[in-house]
Amino acid sequence: MIRIISLTDAGERLGKRLANEIEGSELWHKPKPFTEKVQSAFTDGDRLILICATGIAVRTLASVLKDKYTDPAVLVLDEQGQFVIPLISGHEGGANDWGKDIANLLSGQLVSTTAKAYLKPVYTVGMGCERGCPSDHLADLLDDCLIKVGLSLDDIHSISSIDIKSDEVGLIGLAKQIGKPFQTFDVPQLETVEEQLSMRSEYVFGVVGVYGVAESAALYASEQVTGEKAELMLVKQKTAKATCSISRSYRV
Template identity: 40%
Template sequence: MNETANRPILVIGLGCQRDCPASVLMGLIEVSLLEHRLSLSDITALASIDSKSNEPGLLEVAEQLRLPLGFFSAEELSGFEAQLSHRSQIVFDVTGCYGVAESAALAMASHLSKSPVSLLIPRRTSSRATFALAGHFLENP
């Protein structure tokens, strides 16, 4: 039996300003996970909005963590608006969706689990980045 079969699906959603260093993103990730007694080894994937698909800091974080990094369009992310803990008009004006980190985490977790997911850690911010965690805890057989 595959030992990962019963692991929860936990996805980190990230948003960031242009040219945000990987160190800023990693700091936000590490602090947020530590506060919730989670470790990097618990994480299944990373996600963001497609306009960040060439963002060096995001790509570096995914490489460092050896995790898949998925990108979603604003239209895809808007489908998760009802689940957001925070809606930012500023973010909407720039990206076309009301929240990148939360929406992206929800979108990727939903894609991977093929079942309903929820926001497990609402939006956390630093001066240059946002973090959220969404997922689906699989039931034990």
């Protein structure tokens, strides 16, 4: 869910415009109690567009920030919509790319402080699953993950997994269905990104030899495409049958 929050009459006008243009969004004008409502939306994982001063946004969210891997994206806009600031989760949460889209929508200016804002991002998906997992189940999981970071299938470079899944019919079928390459990597290759994992599963390690299939495959695939260090844009998301993660690196 996307929450658009305004505090002034001019901000409300801009908020209504955005709510009409952005699917899955809802405008809150002067929500009360303000801090509690905004913090609750944030901790529930809602993406936020705050039409207010940056200082208000920072003070409101400071106490509920956790880490760049799990915090949802937050944008701050002036009430005229001239400037769009990716405030929280620029890389991992997709605020930088989302901010660019909103700036284009409003014919405004993206104000990004990231050092890599001018580089072209490459997004790769890592997936793991139980044997025989249907491609439809994997497709639903992937769609959910893309929505969480504001990406579409067109943004994705490839689907990757561990080599023991090289013959996994569901993964092969998913890649064919969305028209993306499917590739797998062996344990020594995936071990090279071990330090970058957001979490480690001893159970998974005992079964396949790495601490996480989805995150490892996503990270390693990104680095193979660009030759640059990758970062997790979306940490492992899990269903009863599969896992999915999204990584990003930049073409220099």
